[in-house]
Amino acid sequence: MFVGNTIGFSSILGFLLLLAPPGAKAQSSSECLECHSDPDLTMEKGGTEISLFVDRGEFAASVHADLECVGCHEGYDPFDLPHAEKISPVACVSCHAEEQFENYEKSVHGQANVNGILKAGCAGCHTTHAIRRISGATIQERHSYAVQTCAKCHDDVYEVYMKSDHGLAVKAGLPEAPSCIDCHDEHEVAHIHSDESLICSHNQAAMCEQCHLDRPDVRMRMGPSGSFIASYETSVHAQAVRAGNEAAATCSDCHGSHEMKKGSNPQSRVYRLAIASTCGSCHGDIEEEYEQSAHGKALEQGVLASATCTDCHGEHDILSPEDRRSPVAALNVSAQVCTPCHTSVRLTKKYGLAGDRFLTFEDSYHGLAGKAGSVEVANCASCHGFHSIKPSSDPTSPIHKDNLAETCGRCHPGANENFAKGSVHVTALSGEEEILYVIASVYVILIVVIVGGMFLHNLLDFIRKSRRQLQYRRGSIPRPHHSHRLYLRMSLSERMQHGILVVSFTVLVLTGFALRFPDAWWVAPIEDLSPLVFELRSLIHRIAGVVMIAAGLYHLYYIFFVPRGKQVLRDILPVWKDVTDAIETIRYNLGLSEQRPKFSRFSYAEKAEYWALMWGSVIMGATGFILWFDNTFLGLLTKVGWDIARTIHYYEAWLATLSILVWHLYFVLFNPEIYPINVAFWKGTLTEEEMAEEHPLELERIKQEEREEELETFKAAEGADGK
Numbered sequence: 001m002f003v004g005n006t007i008g009f010s011s012i013l014g015f016l017l018l019l020a021p022p023g024a025k026a027q028s029s030s031e032c033l034e035c036h037s038d039p040d041l042t043m044e045k046g047g048t049e050i051s052l053f054v055d056r057g058e059f060a061a062s063v064h065a066d067l068e069c070v071g072c073h074e075g076y077d078p079f080d081l082p083h084a085e086k087i088s089p090v091a092c093v094s095c096h097a098e099e100q101f102e103n104y105e106k107s108v109h110g111q112a113n114v115n116g117i118l119k120a121g122c123a124g125c126h127t128t129h130a131i132r133r134i135s136g137a138t139i140q141e142r143h144s145y146a147v148q149t150c151a152k153c154h155d156d157v158y159e160v161y162m163k164s165d166h167g168l169a170v171k172a173g174l175p176e177a178p179s180c181i182d183c184h185d186e187h188e189v190a191h192i193h194s195d196e197s198l199i200c201s202h203n204q205a206a207m208c209e210q211c212h213l214d215r216p217d218v219r220m221r222m223g224p225s226g227s228f229i230a231s232y233e234t235s236v237h238a239q240a241v242r243a244g245n246e247a248a249a250t251c252s253d254c255h256g257s258h259e260m261k262k263g264s265n266p267q268s269r270v271y272r273l274a275i276a277s278t279c280g281s282c283h284g285d286i287e288e289e290y291e292q293s294a295h296g297k298a299l300e301q302g303v304l305a306s307a308t309c310t311d312c313h314g315e316h317d318i319l320s321p322e323d324r325r326s327p328v329a330a331l332n333v334s335a336q337v338c339t340p341c342h343t344s345v346r347l348t349k350k351y352g353l354a355g356d357r358f359l360t361f362e363d364s365y366h367g368l369a370g371k372a373g374s375v376e377v378a379n380c381a382s383c384h385g386f387h388s389i390k391p392s393s394d395p396t397s398p399i400h401k402d403n404l405a406e407t408c409g410r411c412h413p414g415a416n417e418n419f420a421k422g423s424v425h426v427t428a429l430s431g432e433e434e435i436l437y438v439i440a441s442v443y444v445i446l447i448v449v450i451v452g453g454m455f456l457h458n459l460l461d462f463i464r465k466s467r468r469q470l471q472y473r474r475g476s477i478p479r480p481h482h483s484h485r486l487y488l489r490m491s492l493s494e495r496m497q498h499g500i501l502v503v504s505f506t507v508l509v510l511t512g513f514a515l516r517f518p519d520a521w522w523v524a525p526i527e528d529l530s531p532l533v534f535e536l537r538s539l540i541h542r543i544a545g546v547v548m549i550a551a552g553l554y555h556l557y558y559i560f561f562v563p564r565g566k567q568v569l570r571d572i573l574p575v576w577k578d579v580t581d582a583i584e585t586i587r588y589n590l591g592l593s594e595q596r597p598k599f600s601r602f603s604y605a606e607k608a609e610y611w612a613l614m615w616g617s618v619i620m621g622a623t624g625f626i627l628w629f630d631n632t633f634l635g636l637l638t639k640v641g642w643d644i645a646r647t648i649h650y651y652e653a654w655l656a657t658l659s660i661l662v663w664h665l666y667f668v669l670f671n672p673e674i675y676p677i678n679v680a681f682w683k684g685t686l687t688e689e690e691m692a693e694e695h696p697l698e699l700e701r702i703k704q705e706e707r708e709e710e711l712e713t714f715k716a717a718e719g720a721d722g723k
Contacts, residue, residue: 029059029067029068029069032054032069033054033056033059035052036052036053036054037053037054037055037056038053039051039053040053041053054129055129055130058129058130059129059130061130062129062130062131062132063131063132063133064129064131072090073088073090074088074091075088090123092122100187101187103187103188104122104187104188106188106190106196107187107188107189107190108189108190108191109121109124109189120153124152124153125149125150126149132145139175140170140173140175142179142181143170143177143178143179143182144170144179146179146180146181146186147161147162147167147170147179147180149180150180157258160258160259161180161258161259163259164256164258164259164260164261165260165261165262165265166178166179166260176211176215176217176218176221178211182211183198183199183207184197184198184199185198193246199252199257200246201241201246201248201250202241202242204250204251204252205232205233205238205241205250205251208251209229209230212224212229213226213229213230222262228315228316228317229316231316231317232251232316232317234317234319235314235316235317235318235319236318236319236320237249237250237318238250247282249282253278253281253282254269254270254278254279255268255269255270256268256269272299272304272308273299273304275308275309275310276290276291276296276299276308276309279309286387289387289388290308290309290387290388292388292390293385293387293388293389293390294306294389294390294391295307295308295389303351305341305347305350305351307341311337311341312327312328312333312337313326313327313328314326314327328381328386330370330375330376330379331370331373331375331379333379333380333381334358334361334362334367334370334379334380335358335362335371337380338357338358338380339358342354342355342357342358343355343356343357343358343359354425356425356427356430357425359427360425360426360427360430361380361425363427364425365377365627365630365646366378366379366382368515368516368518369515369538371518371519372514372515372518372537373518373535378411382410382411383398383399383407383424384397384398384399385397385398399424401420404419404420405417405419405420408420412630412631412634413631414631414635415631415634415635416635418634418635418636418637418638418639419634419635419638419639420639421638421639421640422638422639422640422641422642422643423639424639426643428440428643428647428650428651429441429444433640433643435640435644436640436643436644436647439644439647439648439651440647440651443647443648443651443652443654443655444651446655447651447654447655447658450655450659451655451658451659451662454659454662454663455662457586457589458662458663458666460586460589460590461585461589461666461671462666462670462671462672463589464588464589464591465671465672465673466672468672469672469673480689480692482687482688482689482692483688484687484688485687485688486685486686486687486688487685487686487687487688487691487699487702488684488685489680489684489685489686490680490681490684491564491684492684493558493562493564494568494684495681495682495684497551497554497555497558498681499681500547500548500551501548501551502681503544503547504544504545504547504548504551505548505656505660507540507541507544508541508544508545508548508620508653509653509657510526511537511538511540511541511544512541512653513653513657514526514537515537515538515541516650542624542628545620545621545624545628548617548621549617549621552614552617552621571600571601571602572601572602572606572607572610572611573607574607574611578603578604578607578608579604580597581597581599581603581604582604584596584597585597585604598696598697599694599695599696599697599698600695600697600698600701601695601697601698601701603694603695605663605667606667609659609663609664612656612659613656616652616655616656619648619649619652620649620652620653620656622645623645623646623648623649623652624649626642626645627642627645627646627649630642633645668681673690673693673694674690674693674694678690
């Protein structure tokens with residue numbers, strides 16, 4: 001019996017030689033083909049008729065054309081008919097590398113054959129008598145041959161694959177196009193869940209990256225950069241795969257396997273309209289939430305600009321929300337996820353969205369605390385939700401008016417309806433809340449007028465006093481002669497009160513504006529110098545506020561109950577002379593008068609600063625207290641009331657700070673008559689020259705009192721002598 005009967009009956013028996021052995025001759029092949037080239041030559045086995053036909057042309061073009069038939073079909077005598085009772089199977093391994101057969105036997109094809117299931121033996125892929133030469137074939141020929149060969153058994157997969165971008169590339173003859181063997185290998189095709197498989201979950205990314213990352217020609221054709229592709233390795237999906245989670249997403253889970261198409265193709269699994277469904281294959285519950293959200297419904301209606309999964313979470317580099325690098329981390333979600341769309345001029349105009357929502361959020365306490373590094377403070381998602389974002393008109397939305405108290409209550413225990421009374425996204429100067437706009441506008445005008453007036457006043461004062469000092473130095477006018485006597489200006493108690501005020505006020509300014517402007521150039525060095533101090537700035541700010549208020553309360557006790565303090569209060573009360581002094585000083589500095597007004601213990605400038613400080617301390621203390629205990633006062637005053645306190649606190653801080661910088665520091669540091677500094681705050685005394693320049697009436701009063709005291713003493717002594 002001829003061995004070809006067995007080959008035809010069993011469908012596939014062996015892998016024929018790829019390369020002809022040197023020196024082989026075809027002495028008997030032509031003799032065999034005398035019979036086997038007959039298309040009608042058949043035999044019957046097991047009730048089945050089997051063709052014994054061998055096409056001369058195909059055989060002549062095969063790699064085995066120079067071999068004798070008996071080179072593969074051993075033990076045959078072409079002249080002995082029938083040839084043999086027992087047919088010896090063709091043993092491809094007798095010529096080909098044993099390693100190839102070992103790999104094949106481990107493969108899914110080899111294991112299937114071992115188990116009695118005839119799938120893909122050597123001849124099944126390489127054929128019997130029409131074996132082609134693979135080594136030396138062009139890449140296109142190799143790919144095309146591999147695809148067509150696999151299609152013999154996997155025709156359903158073949159049809160899907162040929163419609164994919166990979167299949168179309170193979171059809172177009174692109175040398176970089178991947179075919180079956182590039183992804184599944186050749187002889188050692190492993191089951192997709194086997195650790196040996198190129199496409200198992202923990203090997204698949206590396207396999208895809210061989211082309212999409214390591215081959216510049218492929219990257220250039222596809223578009224994404226190497227860093228974008230490689231970023232998958234740091235994602236939560238890749239980390240889960242490395243941890244042994246086989247269900248974690250890898251390349252084919254998102255892009256598909258045989259049906260892979262570019263994201264721009266509407267049939268692609270990563271096409272914009274399909275992304276939620278693709279992600280939902282693993283995250284089904286989240287997909288259901290998203291489909292009911294404003295974003296999901298808009299996308300369903302064809303609004304391709306609406307956000308989908310990858311817009312928020314990223315594509316390849318998806319990170320855990322707990323990872324500070326993730327765009328959906330608490331510190332980043334507002335600025336990196338919500339802002340790009342909700343501040344886009346193109347999108348806000350096209351779809352009628354409010355374009356200032358991030359700016360108003362950023363200006364709020366929540367936004368500022370978030371920018372400063374707080375991970376506990378509310379961000380956009382805290383109020384609007386994550387995947388189930390809905391408009392405020394939707395009764396199921398967390399920002400619907402009926403649900404706001406509950407939403408606020410997640411962070412603010414005991415929140416009531418007052419929390420929701422007032423605009424949430426609002427800035428003082430936006431005009432959305434009229435009362436805030438009025439307050440802010442009034443403060444802006446006051447700051448410009450008052451601080452601007454202070455600057456102009458001090459500039460004129462500086463010019464006039466500088467000229468006078470130059471005249472002293474040049475000898476143009478004689479410098480008044482004074483003794484070296486010192487006069488008490490500030491007692492120890494007053495100096496301590498002043499020192500506490502200076503330190504607490506400075507700390508309040510630095511920590512307050514650091515919270516308001518966390519990105520300012522001067523804030524970074526503070527954070528670099530001491531991150532712990534920077535993180536505790538809110539606590540430090542409040543401690544400084546308490547210290548300043550305590551110092552203020554002690555000062556009230558001092559001026560009402562301590563004799564020297566009572567005198568301070570009497571001397572610093574405003575009188576009409578302060579108004580005339582201010583007018584005359586301006587006239588003097590403008591050169592309209594040659595007579596400089598004389599000041600008593602406290603000039604109009606010092607009185608104005610003192611009472612402004614007293615008023616500012618009350619305002620800042622009260623509003624700061626409201627801001628500190630936000631839960632309580634939001635419930636009592638409503639959000640509008642709390643916003644009023646916040647607005648006043650902010651603008652009053654600017655007014656106080658600029659006033660100190662422009663007014664107070666000028667008189668104690670840059671005043672030409674006392675430059676470089678007035679040390680009375682430290683020593684507590686002034687020289688007679690300083691008293692004569694700044695407080696001549698006070699100096700005259702002191703000397704007059706001393707003369708009167710001396711006179712009384714003299715009279716008393718004379719009276720004693722007369723007796």
